[in-house]
Amino acid sequence: MSGKSRVIIGALAVLVLAGGGYYYWGMKSAAELQKKTAAAAAPPPPSVGIIEVKRRDVPFDLAYAGRVAGFRSVEIRSLVTGTILKREYPEGARVKQGDVLFRIDQRPYQATLDRANAQLAQARATRTQ
Numbered sequence: 001m002s003g004k005s006r007v008i009i010g011a012l013a014v015l016v017l018a019g020g021g022y023y024y025w026g027m028k029s030a031a032e033l034q035k036k037t038a039a040a041a042a043p044p045p046p047s048v049g050i051i052e053v054k055r056r057d058v059p060f061d062l063a064y065a066g067r068v069a070g071f072r073s074v075e076i077r078s079l080v081t082g083t084i085l086k087r088e089y090p091e092g093a094r095v096k097q098g099d100v101l102f103r104i105d106q107r108p109y110q111a112t113l114d115r116a117n118a119q120l121a122q123a124r125a126t127r128t129q
Contacts, residue, residue, distance in 0.1 A: 076101060082108065 082104035089095055 078102065078104065080104065080109070082106075 084102050085105050086103040088100045088102060095101060
């Protein structure tokens with residue numbers, strides 16, 4: 001190799017090294033600049049409160065608003081009409097068949113019975129004559 005070609009190769013090597021160094025330092029400074037701008041643009045981390053954790057019993061009470069309905073309901077009706085004088089059972093009590101539930105005013109029925117008995121007596125008296 002001649003001296004001139006060595007100088008050219010050396011100069012090219014220096015240029016390649018210089019270009020590589022320039023590229024490396026440029027990328028490094030661009031990355032640092034990007035980190036700085038990202039750090040400046042990002043909001044600071046939020047401040048949070050801290051508490052000391054302690055073991056303790058926690059009461060387990062649940063309160064809910066709601067309505068309660070029985071799974072079965074019964075409609076109670078009387079066999080005759082009349083004015084109710086008294087309810088014979090407490091609200092919500094269990095009752096069974098044959099229990100007296102209400103006292104109905106018996107005066108109208110007693111008057112009808114008395115009238116029927118009077119008519120019967122009159123009919124018997126008429127028949128025996």
